[in-house]
Amino acid sequence: MTAGDAREVPSDPVYFDYNATTPLDxxxxxxxxxxxxxxxxxxxxxxxxxxxxxxxxxxxxxxxxxxxxxxxxxxxxxxxxxxxxxxxxxxxxxxxxxxxxxxxxxxxxxxxxxxxxxxxxxxxxxxxxxxxxxxxxxxxxxxxxxxxxxxxxxxxxxxxxxxxxxxxxxxxxxxxxxxxxxxxxxxxxxxxxxxxxxxxxxxxxxxxxxxxxxxxxxxxxxxxxxxxxxxxxxxxxxxxxxxxxxxxxxxxxxxxxxxxxxxxxVVTPAFDASALLPLTERLAAAAAAIPGVTLRHAPEGRLANTIAFSVEGTDGIALMATLDLEGICASSGSACSAGSLEPSHVLSAMGVPAAAANALVRFSLGRDSTEAEVDRVAAVLPGLIQRLRNSR
Ligand SMILES: Cc1ncc(COP(=O)(O)O)c(C=O)c1O
Missing domain, CATH: 3.40.640.10 (Type I PLP-dependent aspartate aminotransferase-like (Major domain))
Incomplete structure (x- = not known):
């Protein structure tokens, strides 16, 4: 962190970005x-x-x-x-x-x-x-x-x-x-x-x-x-x-x-689908209840740890920054395109309009993810999105 960067690193971040990378076992x-x-x-x-x-x-x-x-x-x-x-x-x-x-x-x-x-x-x-x-x-x-x-x-x-x-x-x-x-x-x-x-x-x-x-x-x-x-x-x-x-x-x-x-x-998958599916379903339901949020992950035949949604009236970079300030680590698509305002090529290929493809949140959970973390994220998400929309 530089002298000009006043942002605090939250002491107990929620890491919901396991598709980007995982901690070393x-x-x-x-x-x-x-x-x-x-x-x-x-x-x-x-x-x-x-x-x-x-x-x-x-x-x-x-x-x-x-x-x-x-x-x-x-x-x-x-x-x-x-x-x-x-x-x-x-x-x-x-x-x-x-x-x-x-x-x-x-x-x-x-x-x-x-x-x-x-x-x-x-x-x-x-x-x-x-x-x-x-x-x-x-x-x-x-x-x-x-x-x-x-x-x-x-x-x-x-x-x-x-x-x-x-x-x-x-x-x-x-x-x-x-x-x-x-x-x-x-x-x-x-x-x-x-x-x-x-x-x-x-x-x-x-x-x-x-x-x-x-x-x-x-x-x-x-x-x-x-x-x-x-x-x-x-x-x-x-x-x-x-x-x-x-x-x-x-x-x-x-x-x-x-x-x-x-x-x-891998031989015994570290990402336990039976534990992760209820967590991601709960998180997806909480996100879907927010007006202007559309779930984008496959309803079936998906990785149990991954959900994705687009948020109307925002963009991916602002979403990531605001989540980060709340101590929530997420991604707006491929890590390689972080920092770029390009719409997600995946969402575009799925027929999602550019504005929505540009406002993607991906939560990918892992073996240390807990119900308490899901509840914490679900609780802050509606207010966070509202603040973001008001500031535009
Ligand atoms: C599907 C897929 N392929 C390839 C890669 C590239 O892996 P790395 O950046 O570690 O070379 C990634 C990383 O995000 C990925 O998700």
Missing amino acids: AGVREAMLPFLGANWGNPSSVHSIGRTARAALDEARYRLAGHWRCRPSEVVFTGGGTESNNLAIFGIARLLRSKGRHLICSSVEHPAVLHAFRFLERHEGFEVTYLPVDTSGRVSVDSVEAALRPETVLVSVMAANNEVGTLQPVAEIGRLCRQRGVLFHTDAVQAFGKIPFQDIHQFEADLVSVCAHKFHGPKGAGALFVKSPLQPLPTQVGGGHENERRAGTENLAAIVGLAVAFERC
Whole structure:
């Protein structure tokens, strides 16, 4: 805080922004500590200190592959969700460009997906079909089928939307793509830890993006499942790390943190839907009772921890600032667009008019969220919105 910033940080903030990030799990932190201390070697070094690091890297990969029920060689460690998405999309599109230059993604993808497709379209001669969604933000399998062409090489549809929580029919889309001989990628970053996990094949995808800090792991750690024998072209070149798929000395502490967080917070989901659904329903009912508030999350088939609503006569930035002053941490959509006055592209794709798409509140709850916090937010929300409207 600077001298000119008179704002106090509330002593007991309510954190309802778990889709943006989650606190590091204590057990994960514990597991990471040796790799920020005694075990500091470079896994590529051939000497004993390097070999100790290599053993830990291999173990993290084997453990993750065990839970995913895939081969260890099908796990690529990355620097997070954005990088996993970029590697999948750029890596596959460029690999298969001589086969075809048509790509498909949904119009509600995270910018880490959407902007990769736009880049390929603007700079590398690809054509992209952006699939429409219905009013709850869902892609239809029929629309994927209708968009497929002989020259389509990749389809990408997210498993769960970060802004409104809508679950997509990814397994059905994946099966369709396989029948048609087209590769399928899913950005499952928001799904892990929030929906039941069987194994990585439940998404029926050739490539699946994972991001540790969304399930109580460290930031800057991600992974990409790449079905064998696919070999996406690297987006980062240098050494032969990750089997020539991602150059750069591995961030071992973060990788170990990712693997342990997966075990602790995804295998048994840290976001307990049966506990979170009543909380978000209660919060949604309180919001919906305020005049001019419209619920925007999917009525069904959504992440249990996520609700979203638009507030007539306000805008997202003012809403976030006022909530923050009350000690309530929320989001107005994708964290990447915070500070910008662009309407939410997700709400726009759902057919919501620009003024409402620009006044979105997303509450995403997590394992430490309580009924008392929900009641506190529900109690202040009507007055807060009224004050905001009066000040305009
Ligand atoms: C659906 C989705 N994909 C990808 C990302 C990118 O993750 P990161 O910013 O950690 O790279 C996010 C983060 O909000 C996300 O919600």
